Amino acid sequence: MKAKVALLKMHEIDSLYDKVRRRILLLNRAVEGSTELTALREEVEALDQELQTTRTEQQDLELESRSLTERIRESEQNLMSGELHNPRELEALQASIDAMKGQRTDLENRSVERLVMSDSLQGALERKQAALAEIEEEWTIRQAALEKEIDQRKKEYVYLTRAREQVAETLSDANLELYEHLRRRKNGVAVALLEDENCGACHTQVAVGILDNIRYRDELLNCPSCGRILLTED
Numbered sequence: 447m448k449a450k451v452a453l454l455k456m457h458e459i460d461s462l463y464d465k466v467r468r469r470i471l472l473l474n475r476a477v478e479g480s481t482e483l484t485a486l487r488e489e490v491e492a493l494d495q496e497l498q499t500t501r502t503e504q505q506d507l508e509l510e511s512r513s514l515t516e517r518i519r520e521s522e523q524n525l526m527s528g529e530l531h532n533p534r535e536l537e538a539l540q541a542s543i544d545a546m547k548g549q550r551t552d553l554e555n556r557s558v559e560r561l562v563m564s565d566s567l568q569g570a571l572e573r574k575q576a577a578l579a580e581i582e583e584e585w586t587i588r589q590a591a592l593e594k595e596i597d598q599r600k601k602e603y604v605y606l607t608r609a610r611e612q613v614a615e616t617l618s619d620a621n622l623e624l625y626e627h628l629r630r631r632k633n634g635v636a637v638a639l640l641e642d643e644n645c646g647a648c649h650t651q652v653a654v655g656i657l658d659n660i661r662y663r664d665e666l667l668n669c670p671s672c673g674r675i676l677l678t679e680d
């Protein structure tokens with residue numbers, strides 16, 4: 447294989463190789479998880495937590511209210527027992543009963559508020575869970591497709607690696623070194639194809655003398671501007 451043909455082949459392989467490598471990196475990141483899914487899972491978790499807290503508060507309020515009812519009942523029995531004769535004591539007991547009743551009303555109101563809130567949270571949670579289930583399902587399908595593509599791309603990667611090795615073997619050490627050196631320094635692209643009279647990479651016009659040498663002699667020449675090896679496609 448002539449050096450020019452081999453270099454052109456290397457260039458083609460490397461362009462594909464870079465594309466496949468970038469695609470694999472992208473796919474690997476994508477397959478790790480979806481941000482939408484993570485966000486939705488967190489929302490469901492937060493709603494569930496809020497619902498549990500509200501329910502616990504409601505139950506606590508109900509218990510408090512019941513124990514207050516018991517205390518009111520005892521005080522009323524005491525009031526009716528006829529054992530207290532001192533009007534001040536009776537008055538104080540009545541006042542305490544009234545205060546407890548007021549407190550109980552407040553507890554009941556707060557309990558009802560939390561019941562209503564629980565219902566609305568429950569509804570919101572169910573809707574979110576349904577949305578999450580749908581997205582989980584979509585994600586599972588997408589993940590399978592991503593994994594399938596990763597497998598495919600990895601095979602391409604292996605194939606291109608081998609193809610590259612085979613072409614590299616046909617290049618002289620000096621040319622291979624030049625190619626690799628330029629590839630490292632020139633943003634991964636060591637060669638440039640001529641586009642009419644211009645370098646295909648940096649678009650600088652190339653002098654006619656150089657053009658003739660590139661076209662008609664088996665000589666490697668670099669673009670005077672960007673330094674890449676200039677090649678023709680045929």
Ligand SMILES: [Zn+2]
Nearest residue numbers: 645648669672
């Ligand atoms: Zn150039």
